[in-house]
Amino acid sequence: MTWTVAPEPHDSPVAAALWRAYYTEVSDRWYLLHEGRRTDPDELEREIAAHSGADLARLLVARYAGEPAGTAGVRLLDGTTAELTRVFLRADLRGRGGTALLVGAAEEAARELGAARIVLDTRGDLVEARSLYARLGYTETEAYKDDPYAEHWFTKPLDRAAV
DSSP, rough: OOOEEOOOTSSSSHHHHHHHHHHHHHHHHHHHHHHHSSOOOOHHHHHHHHHHHOOOOOEEHHHHHHHEEEEEEEEEEEESEEEEEEEEGGGTTTTTSSHHHHHHHHHHHHTTTTTEEEEEEETTTOOOHHHHHHHHEEEEEEOOOTTTTOOOOEEEOOOOOGG
């Protein structure tokens, strides 16, 4: 089986389905940890609508054997800094190299958009994500934005010579 990664419109049916799966997973995980419940369906719909992805400079979709498998988004924060966001891979396909492929494709997209560094934030309970970013050369840094759910911030230079 093979992986492919390609840009996708943020509002395509594939992107919308993967965003819903991502948001449901991370939101349910937070609520189960902190409040012992799953995400309220109305809240889920509000948050999905409020964060459509229209602000992304690039949304990438990974496919495994042709089937949609995950996403990674790139948002430009300024002329030299990109933000990695919406990194998600379906649970049934984790452990097969797809997430590292997605992150690498997002880094390349950020370079193409003119970024010299890439940043991201994540939560403390998403230990798998923090481990992945460390393995991929990201280092923890100071907060670059105020987000009530962000507890760890990472950065990585996008030096072409390091590629």
